Amino acid sequence: MAQWRFEVSNRKGFVDARGRAVLEDIRELGISSVEGVYTARVYLIEAEMDRAFAERVARELLTDMVCQEYRIGRSDIPAGPMPATLIEVHLKSGVTDPVAESVVAALADMGVAGAHVRTARKYILVGRITDEQTETIARRILANDCIEEVITGTDSEPPSSHTRPYQLSVTQIPILGLNDDALKQLSKDRDLFLTLTEMRTIQQHYQSLGRQPTDIEMETLAQTWSEHCVHKTLKSSVDMDFDGKPIHFDNLLKETVFKATQDLNKDWCISVFADNAGVIEFDEDTAVCFKVETHNHPSALDPYGGAATGIGGVIRDPMGTGMGARPIANTDVFCFAPPDTKLKDVPKGVLHPRRIMKGVVSGVRDYGNRMGIPTVNGAIYFDDRYIANPLVFCGNVGLLPRDKCFKRPQSGHLILVVGGRTGRDGIHGATFSSGEMTHEHEDIFSHAVQIGNAITEKKMLDTLLVARNRGLYEAITDCGAGGLSSAVGEMGETLGAVVDLETVPLKYAGLNYTEIWISEAQERMVIAVKPENLDEIRRLFAGEDVEATVIGRFTDDKMLTLRYQGVQVGRLDMEFLHEGLARYARKAVWKSRSPGEPDLPFQDDYTQELLEILGSYNVASKEWVIRQYDHEVQGGSVIKPLTGAANDGPSDAAVLRPRLTSAKGIALSCGMNPMYGDIDPYWMAMAGIDEAIRNLVCVGARPDRIALLDNYCWGDCSRPETLGALVRASQACLDGAMGFETPFISGKDSLNNEFVCEDGTRIAIPYTLLISGIGMVDDVNRCVSMDVKRPGNLLFMIGLTRNELGGSHYYNSKGHLGGNVPQVNPAVAKETACRIHQAILKGLVAACHDCSEGGLAVALAEMAFAGGFGVEADLRGLPTSDDCVRTDQQLFSESNSRYIVEVSPSNYDAFARLMLNLPFGQVGEVMKEPRLTIKNRHQKIVIDAELQRLKTAWQAPLWLG
Amino acid sequence: MENVQAIVLRAAGVNCDVETQYALELAGARAERIHINRLIEDPAPLDRCQILVFPGGFSYGDDVAAGKILANQVIYHLAETIRRCIDDGKLVLGICNGFQVLVKAGILPGLAQMGFSFENQPVSITDNDSGKYEDRWVYLQPGTDRCVFLDADRRIYLPVAHGEGKLVTRDASILERLRSEGHVAFRYVDAQGDVGDFPINPNGSVDSIAGLTDATGRVLGLMPHPERFVHSTQHPHWTRLEEPQSDGMMIFDNAVRYVRENM
Incomplete structure (x- = not known):
């Protein structure tokens, strides 16, 4: 058969978006001599066709004749004064190439059957670069060494050799007798x-x-x-020295986070800490589940792929919860070093934070958008200490019928793997992500990065939901960390299983039985099917081009038996596998600190301070990120992440209506503040809980139907100080959940987020606890947004402002940490939340915004510029504690449990009656003139700025192109 | 005709099918989601329906180009059936990726005397000028009075969510024909009805074109998502307004009304 080579590129006048992006990435690597990058897509087609037909294929299938041009054969290095370098990136032989598969199918439609197609990307780099730079660009930007092969110059294509098949040879590990x-x-x-x-x-x-x-x-x-x-660390027994006092936990997790859920014993919790996601009641016939995962290590090495498979992986958690949920929303929270970090401050083996951020955002965007799941809530947090260990938290919410919340695998059921094929990608992901990283990780662990294909997952989801509704399978779980070994091992834990590994469909030949078993190749789920349903399920999946393959069956011998071509290659006792792990005893220590407050001068004006905080990365608008996510697909969006007169104000939480025929809604939020953890992780955790709840209450969620998720990202817990900090945070989770009566329903931890530099220096991330909140909304038509609505309306502060600037953005902007970290009184906080909710239900609230990072001044500014109306504020009405006397404390203190509420004058009486006995006072009025002014207690104007100036300061910093 | 039947076409990667089905049902149609593989096996359901919708999503992962692979399937397996549907006076609607499919299959703009085929595709839809995917709300001004899906004098507000939405024509004469022969269904405008640069025109489309109709006025393709504004609470700042009208319903209501009155 003849081989035809096609090159397709954009015509002059049409932007080469990929080339532009690559050029930017090259600049960010510090290589400035490249002046332009041009790209082309290469198709290598082996088929029975003549020149005339090849021209037709080029014109009708491969090229968009309006904006692209093609060449059959190989194009030369462009002539010109500047030297140019050609780089071609091909997929390694055998790696799945979805574009090629689509082209094969399309060619068959055109009448050419049996074509063999490969695709590649061609890059022309214009400018003088060294061989070493070419190699760096190819390796760091253009290709993923795990799956791709780079060819430079005008070499011929890589041979399309087929990988050699694997020859069975059983390997024993001599462990007996080792010292x-x-x-x-x-x-x-x-x-x-x-x-x-x-x-x-x-x-x-x-x-x-x-x-x-x-x-x-x-x-x-x-x-x-x-x-x-x-999670052996969180489940270990801990002996803690707490300021010299001994405390003992038999099982840390069970006595803190789990305990709250158990003691609260809410009847609307359906399945908690048991399945792939926590399940709670939504309405009479529907339940909702929520899971948040991290994908930190892979995202550090390959930001795009790591984040994409992070979101792809967490989507499979609800899909594998109960009998399978339909994913309805994604959440994402990221922690990065500041994007303007100097190149010289980036350690060897680490990508620049700007590149990490752009890659991570694109990865979540491309996977989430393709799945047709709206990404509705998130946050981005910046701190220098995330430089080598960026954090990528991905969450997914799913909806499932109440009568499909539990699995029922039984002996005799067949084990099927459905969805994508198995390859060498992602081997050792689970173990790799459990250790610390070093500057050599990039080279050693490239195979641990998985490769995602959202359409494969989407097809699998579509068919699985039909199969679920027809009752065609008895249990389902995802292939996540550990691959088939975890999925089959967990599902068959109380039964036993036999698996014939040679039956698992492979992306390419050559995998040995162990690789098949532990591969973390994406887009695969395992289901248990009654033999009598096999034919129907096969027909269903085949009808939508999804693979479903029997790989074994569940037994009743409580043994895990692994075979390859009939030969037993492993046999493990399920009990030893799941219960054999020795329990750990760990030491922890916590010493309370009181770092003291900085001595800051009194000022007459704080406008500059406000502008600076609005423009700090943590507070600044995340619109650049949010708009790249489809946050409206599925049609359920009610409160979008951006809101207000110009659709650009920061919403407190997202609300969506998952059943289009019902007015019942789900609100999603998060709370996190690592800066507080530098003072005391207890109050950091408490603030996270308070913030997540506050955000939900602001938009109209019921305070008595809120559930929480915990995600710990910590350093090396073999250090007693680090573990002590984790214990402090866990104690707060217990106290906070009990106080608010908000159970934790799911959680996850990622430890050892540390990096050892070439010179041996260790960088540990700040203690980071993400609290995600999910709340129920009885009627979405009653929801409230944060933007001020009408001139003449009054603004009230509910909740006490204290002298609590410790860990605040105000201190941070002046280079201080301080010690007065914001505390929480859960009883008061809960009562406040309930009263705000009643006011919202009665229709008394025009706008409601939580007071958090940057305090009152930032919250007022955000409400004003989101609504497009000015605010005249006066601190005389602000309810404060006795020691909160300074103007800067009143403006910028980040005391928890505070809400700013806009009320029309006609509703004032009813609102005030509702707030009786709570710290509550009028702090301002909405004005027509687009200007924010704040007077201090002595009636001096201390902040005065046009809204546009405030908004620009807030919007400018995070536009990364 | 009282019982209006609609088909929402599914394929690998299509992801707006459920809410599109819901919007059609709100408008009073009976809507069914059918996978293209089933229609290729047996196109009979197309003969029984009056409205065919290509919904949004990422059919076949945008492999080769957005909408291309699905367009190829349509051309080689369903072209005759779809042509018959249009000739019989039925309605075809393509939203976002569905619009891309209609354009790449040559069904739109359906210039008079050009028929639809791959050859000499007169318009295309390509990467946004911004180079990235964006979700934002836009105002749309109808540009013709002969498309059955729209009220010619009603400006509407809808979200776009795409990375490849820039409409381009092969040459200036095609653009002139689109204008003079009434193919421009919608233009991106501001709240006052004036055209402008980004973000008013979110992707850089020539002449701010957001949607096209064919020579019959019974085929409509548009980048914005009408199915995402069928309830007042989907408006991005509904909390500031008294019950905003759900503009997206205009398209579905008109389609159903047209079938009831004319078929």
């Missing part, structure tokens, strides 16, 4: 990330069996026992 050093070395050599105690436990187990383990058994244990999968 401690040898055990440690073995764990390290095989990237198992198992501790000495764990290696000894395994050794003892096999001693009692009288044989050596096979490689697949060791890998299964390493996956199942990884920090990522079992």
